[in-house]
Amino acid sequence: MKQLVILSGKGGTGKTSITASFAHLAHTDSVRAVLADADVDAANLELVLSPHILEEQEFIGGKVAWIDPQKCEGCGLCEQVCRFDAIAVQEDKYQVDPIACDGCAACVHQCPTSAIRMEPQLAGHWFRSESHYGPLFHAALRPAQENSGKLVTMVKQQARLLAMDEKYPLIIVDGPPGIGCPVISAVSGADMALIVTEPTVAGVHDMERALQMTRHFNIPSAVCINKSDIFGKGAAQISSYCLDEKIAVLGQIPFDQSVTEAMVNGEPVTAYRPESPASKEIKNVWQKLIKLLQPDLGVDADKVRTG
Amino acid sequence: MKIIVTASSPSLDAEFDPRFGRGAYFLAIDTETMQWEAFPNPGVNAPGGAGTQAAQFVAKQKVAAVISGDFGPNASAALNAAGISMYLNKANGNIQDIVKRFNAGELQQVSAPTASGSHHS
Amino acid sequence: MQITVASGKGGTGKTTIATSLALGLALNAAVLPPLFLDCDVEAPNAHLFLRPVFENRKDVSILIPSIDESKCTRCGRCAEVCEYHTIAVLGKKVMVFPQLCHGCGSCTLVCPTKAIQEVPDVMGVLESGSTPSGINFAHGILNVGEPMAVPVIQQLKKWSTPQPGQVVIVDAPPGTSCPVVESVRNADFLLLVTEPTPFGLHDLKLAAQVAKELKIPTGIIINRDGIGDAGVEDFCAVEGLPILMRIPYDRAIAEGTAQGQTLIEIYPEYTMLFQQLLAEMSRIVDQQ
Numbered sequence: 001m002k003q004l005v006i007l008s009g010k011g012g013t014g015k016t017s018i019t020a021s022f023a024h025l026a027h028t029d030s031v032r033a034v035l036a037d038a039d040v041d042a043a044n045l046e047l048v049l050s051p052h053i054l055e056e057q058e059f060i061g062g063k064v065a066w067i068d069p070q071k072c073e074g075c076g077l078c079e080q081v082c083r084f085d086a087i088a089v090q091e092d093k094y095q096v097d098p099i100a101c102d103g104c105a106a107c108v109h110q111c112p113t114s115a116i117r118m119e120p121q122l123a124g125h126w127f128r129s130e131s132h133y134g135p136l137f138h139a140a141l142r143p144a145q146e147n148s149g150k151l152v153t154m155v156k157q158q159a160r161l162l163a164m165d166e167k168y169p170l171i172i173v174d175g176p177p178g179i180g181c182p183v184i185s186a187v188s189g190a191d192m193a194l195i196v197t198e199p200t201v202a203g204v205h206d207m208e209r210a211l212q213m214t215r216h217f218n219i220p221s222a223v224c225i226n227k228s229d230i231f232g233k234g235a236a237q238i239s240s241y242c243l244d245e246k247i248a249v250l251g252q253i254p255f256d257q258s259v260t261e262a263m264v265n266g267e268p269v270t271a272y273r274p275e276s277p278a279s280k281e282i283k284n285v286w287q288k289l290i291k292l293l294q295p296d297l298g299v300d301a302d303k304v305r306t307g
Numbered sequence: 308m309k310i311i312v313t314a315s316s317p318s319l320d321a322e323f324d325p326r327f328g329r330g331a332y333f334l335a336i337d338t339e340t341m342q343w344e345a346f347p348n349p350g351v352n353a354p355g356g357a358g359t360q361a362a363q364f365v366a367k368q369k370v371a372a373v374i375s376g377d378f379g380p381n382a383s384a385a386l387n388a389a390g391i392s393m394y395l396n397k398a399n400g401n402i403q404d405i406v407k408r409f410n411a412g413e414l415q416q417v418s419a420p421t422a423s424g425s426h427h428s
Numbered sequence: 429m430q431i432t433v434a435s436g437k438g439g440t441g442k443t444t445i446a447t448s449l450a451l452g453l454a455l456n457a458a459v460l461p462p463l464f465l466d467c468d469v470e471a472p473n474a475h476l477f478l479r480p481v482f483e484n485r486k487d488v489s490i491l492i493p494s495i496d497e498s499k500c501t502r503c504g505r506c507a508e509v510c511e512y513h514t515i516a517v518l519g520k521k522v523m524v525f526p527q528l529c530h531g532c533g534s535c536t537l538v539c540p541t542k543a544i545q546e547v548p549d550v551m552g553v554l555e556s557g558s559t560p561s562g563i564n565f566a567h568g569i570l571n572v573g574e575p576m577a578v579p580v581i582q583q584l585k586k587w588s589t590p591q592p593g594q595v596v597i598v599d600a601p602p603g604t605s606c607p608v609v610e611s612v613r614n615a616d617f618l619l620l621v622t623e624p625t626p627f628g629l630h631d632l633k634l635a636a637q638v639a640k641e642l643k644i645p646t647g648i649i650i651n652r653d654g655i656g657d658a659g660v661e662d663f664c665a666v667e668g669l670p671i672l673m674r675i676p677y678d679r680a681i682a683e684g685t686a687q688g689q690t691l692i693e694i695y696p697e698y699t700m701l702f703q704q705l706l707a708e709m710s711r712i713v714d715q716q
Contacts, residue, residue: 230682381525
C-alpha cells in the first residue's frame with residue numbers, strides 16, 4: 001500500500017483540483033484508491049467528488065479549562081500561571097477564554113480551591129463517504145478551533161485502516177497549505193509527496209519551504225508546476241532549483257479556464273473536459289506518479305492509458 | 308517471555324499493523340503459552356507524541372520486547388531508555404505467524420529508529 | 429487601527445491586497461506610513477512584494493523543561509500533568525521531547541523537588557525593517573520541522589508595535605484555525621479576500637464564522653472577479669457582508685503579481701482606490 005500526499009506550501013496553487021483529477025484517473029485506470037482530504041480547516045475536495053456521507057463522527061479536539069464560579073475565591077493564581085493570556089478577572093471571579101486556552105491544565109493543578117476542571121471541546125466532525133471514485137475520508141473543523149493537526153491525523157488513520165482492511169493499494173491525500181502542524185500530520189507516513197507550485201515569486205519561495213519540510217521528514221518528493229505559463233522566468237527558476245536539488249519536475253500544467261469551469265460544475269477537470277490542455281498534462285503527471293509508486297499498485301504501468 | 312506485537316484488530320489472527328506509534332492495537336503475548344491480551348493504542352490519534360505515548364504504554368505492560376514494522380525516533384529513544392528490545396517484521400502475516408517467526412529467531416533486532424517519524428528534531 | 433486581511437481559502441490574494449493596501453497608505457503623504465505584520469509565519473511572502481531592508485532580528489523561543497537529574501526522584505508527577513506527552517519517565521531515565529512542548533510551565537510548577545528549570549528552545553525568528561516607501565515591516569518565520577505557528581505570531585505582535593496613530597495591516601495565513609485566530613485577534617476590521625468560485629465560497633463561509641465569533645466588523649474583497657459564478661455575491665448579500673472592492677480577473681495582474689508587483693505598481697489608479705478603502709473601513713469602525 002502506498003500513500004501519496006499532495007502539498008504546496010503556498011495556498012491556492014491547485015492541490016485540490018489536481019488531487020480530484022488523480023482520484024478520477026486512478027478510478028479509470030482501475031487503481032483502487034482511498035481518498036483523504038487533510039485540509040480540515042477548509043475542506044474543498046468534497047465539492048468536486050460528489051460524496052455521499054456514510055458515517056459522521058464527532059471529533060473531540062482537546063480540552064479547555066473551566067472555572068467554577070462557586071468555588072473560585074478570586075486569588076488570581078490561575079491568571080498568573082497562564083502562559084496563553086486565557087484567564088482574566090470578571091467582577092472578582094476569574095474566567096477562561098476558551099479560544100485562547102491551550103488546554104495545558106497548569107491552572108487546574110495550581111488552583112488552591114480545586115475550582116478548575118478541563119472540559120472536552122467538540123472541535124469538529126469527520127466523515128466517511130463514498131465518492132464517484134472511491135471512499136473519501138474528510139472532516140470539518142469548527143472555525144477558530146485548535147487541534148487541526150489532531151483531526152488530520154484522525155482522517156488519515158481512518159483512511160489507512162480502511163485501506164489495510166480492504167487491501168487498497170493506494171491512499172491519495174489532499175494536504176493543507178503551509179508547513180506547520182497540520183501539514184506535518186498530513187505527510188506522516190507518506191511514501192511520496194507531490195508539491196504543486198506556481199511560477200510566481202511567492203509560489204517559488206513557499207515551494208522551497210515545503211521541500212525543506214519534506215526533506216526534514218525524509219519524504220521522497222517531486223514537483224509539478226501549475227499555471228505554468230503565467231510567468232516563464234518563474235517556471236525556469238523552479239526547474240533550475242529542482243535540477244540542483246535533484247528533484248523531479250513531473251509536469252508543467254498550463255493555466256486553463258477549464259479547471260475553474262470544472263470546479264463550478266462540481267467535477268475534476270479530467271472528467272469534465274478530458275482534452276483540455278490542463279487535463280492532458282495532469283494525465284501525464286499521473287502516469288509518471290504511477291511509475292514512481294510501483295510496484296505495489298497492482299497495475300501494469302505501461303498499460304496505463306495514455307493521452 | 309512477554310512481548311507486544313502491533314496489530315490491526317484485537318485477535319491472534321489479526322493482520323499485523325506495521326506502524327508502532329499508530330498501530331491500532333497492542334497485543335501482549337506470552338511467547339511460550341501463547342496467552343494473549345489486546346489493548347487499543349491510547350495514542351493512536353495523537354497528532355504528536357504518538358510514538359512516546361505508545362512507548363510509555365508498552366513500558367507499563369512490563370514486556371521484554373516489541374515487534375512492529377517501523378519505529379520512529381521518539382519511540383525508539385523511549386523504548387531504549389525503558390530497556391525494551393525492538394524487533395522488525397517486514398513480511399505480511401497474522402500475529403500468530405509473526406510470533407512463530409520471532410521464536411525461530413527470524414526477526415531482525417534494531418536499536419535505532421527505522422522511520423523518520425514526525426514532531427522530532 | 430488594526431486591519432487584518434484573511435481569507436479561509438489559500439491563494440485568493442490576501443498578500444497581494446494587504447501589501448497593495450499598505451503601499452497605497454504609504455503614498456498618502458498626509459498620514460504616517462503603516463506598520464505591516466506578515467503573520468503567515470509558515471510561508472511568509474509579503475517581503476517579496478514590499479522589499480523591506482531588514483535591520484532587526486530576534487529569535488523566537490518557547491521555554492522547555494530541563495531536568496536536573498541530581499534532584500529528580502523519578503516520581504513522574506511532571507509526566508502526569510503534561511498534556512502534550514513531552515515528558516516520559518521510563519525505567520531510570522526521564523526523557524524530554526522538546527518538539528511536543530507547548531511551553532506551559534506546568535511541569536516546572538508541580539515538581540516536588542524543584543528539579544525542573546525552563547530553558548529557551550528556538551523555533552523561529554522575527555525580522556523587521558523599513559521599505560523604500562517608509563512602511564514599517566515585520567514578519568515571523570517558523571523553522572522548518574517545527575509544528576506550532578501560534579507562538580511565533582504571538583511574539584511577532586508583541587515585538588512590533590505601532591506608533592501612535594499608525595495604521596497596522598496584518599497579513600493572515602490561509603485557513604480558519606488557531607494561527608488565523610491569533611493573527612486576527614485584536615483587529616478593528618477584518619478584510620476577507622475571496623474568489624467567486626465554489627471553493628472560494630465554501631471557505632469564505634468558514635472565515636465569516638470566525639469573524640462572527642470574534643465579533644469583528646468585516647468587509648469582503650472579491651478578487652479575480654468574473655472567473656466563476658455568483659455564489660459569493662449571493663452569500664454576501666444574504667449575510668449583509670459589504671463588498672468593499674472587486675478586482676477583475678486580469679492577465680496583467682496575474683503576471684505582475686507573479687513577479688512580486690503590488691496592484692499599485694501594475695495599475696497606479698489602485699493607490700486612490702486603496703486610500704478610499706481605508707476611509708470606508710474607518711467609517712464602518714466608527715459606526716460600531
